[in-house]
Amino acid sequence: MAAFDLPAGPTGEVEFDAEFYEVGDTVTINVRDFDLSGGGPVDVQVVSTSGDIETVTISEIALGVFEASITTAATSAANDGVLDVAVGDVITVTYNDADDGSGNPAVVMDSADIILLTTVFEQDFETGLGENENLHGTFTINDTNVPLNNGTLMVGHPG
Numbered sequence: 001m002a003a004f005d006l007p008a009g010p011t012g013e014v015e016f017d018a019e020f021y022e023v024g025d026t027v028t029i030n031v032r033d034f035d036l037s038g039g040g041p042v043d044v045q046v047v048s049t050s051g052d053i054e055t056v057t058i059s060e061i062a063l064g065v066f067e068a069s070i071t072t073a074a075t076s077a078a079n080d081g082v083l084d085v086a087v088g089d090v091i092t093v094t095y096n097d098a099d100d101g102s103g104n105p106a107v108v109m110d111s112a113d114i115i116l117l118t119t120v121f122e123q124d125f126e127t128g129l130g131e132n133e134n135l136h137g138t139f140t141i142n143d144t145n146v147p148l149n150n151g152t153l154m155v156g157h158p159g
Contacts (some may be wrong), residue, residue, distance in 0.1 A: 012036075012097030014044060016112045023085055023114060026069050029056060034064035035099050042066050045094045048114070052076065052084035056093075072114070089114040 012033035021027055029044060036042060041057045058068035072091075076082040085091060092111045100106035 011101045012095055012106065012108050014093050014095035014108045015110050016091075016093060018112060020113050020115045021072060021085075021091070022117060023072055023074050023087065026071050027083070027091065027112070028067060028069045029058060029093050031058055031066040031095050032064055033066075033095075033097060035097075035101075036060070036066070037064040042095070044068075046070055046083055046091060047094070048072075048083055048085045048091045049089045050084050050086050052078060054079065054081065054083050085114045087114055087116045 012031065012035070015030045017028035017030065027046070029046070031042060031044065033042075038060070041059050044056050044058060046054045046056055054070060056068050056070050058066040061067050070081065070083050072083045072085045074084070074086065076084045078084075083091065090111050090113055092109055095108045097106040097108055
């Protein structure tokens with residue numbers, strides 16, 4: 001990922017605001033390219049491995065810094081401004097930098113995963129497990145027996 005806390009330079013950079021999203025999340029896209037300062041909005045292309053391709057027009061929010069968002073959904077029409085995604089997809093944003101600072105064009109990309117965050121089990125962390133007790137069993141997600149290798153991220157935390 002690019003260092004978006006630094007001033008924009010002549011080499012274009014593109015970045016999603018997160019590494020993981022769930023279906024239905026809003027995805028924010030950032031572009032930094034000082035060459036484009038004051039030049040108006042810029043288009044980027046966002047693609048999901050489900051096959052949807054959307055063009056997103058991003059606006060300048062500071063000198064050479066551009067930002068826009070696109071919503072994700074499980075089903076949407078092509079070119080409707082909503083990115084059609086499914087759990088396990090990878091989404092990719094592509095920015096075509098006309099001048100990479102050395103007078104040459106460059107293609108700059110970033111990607112993120114579409115995941116499913118779910119509660120698999122809950123344990124009473126106040127009382128915890130007793131001495132010599134183990135937590136075991138077969139866990140399913142949403143009663144569908146979906147394996148955990150399809151983009152699902154298991155997150156555990158006492159809470």
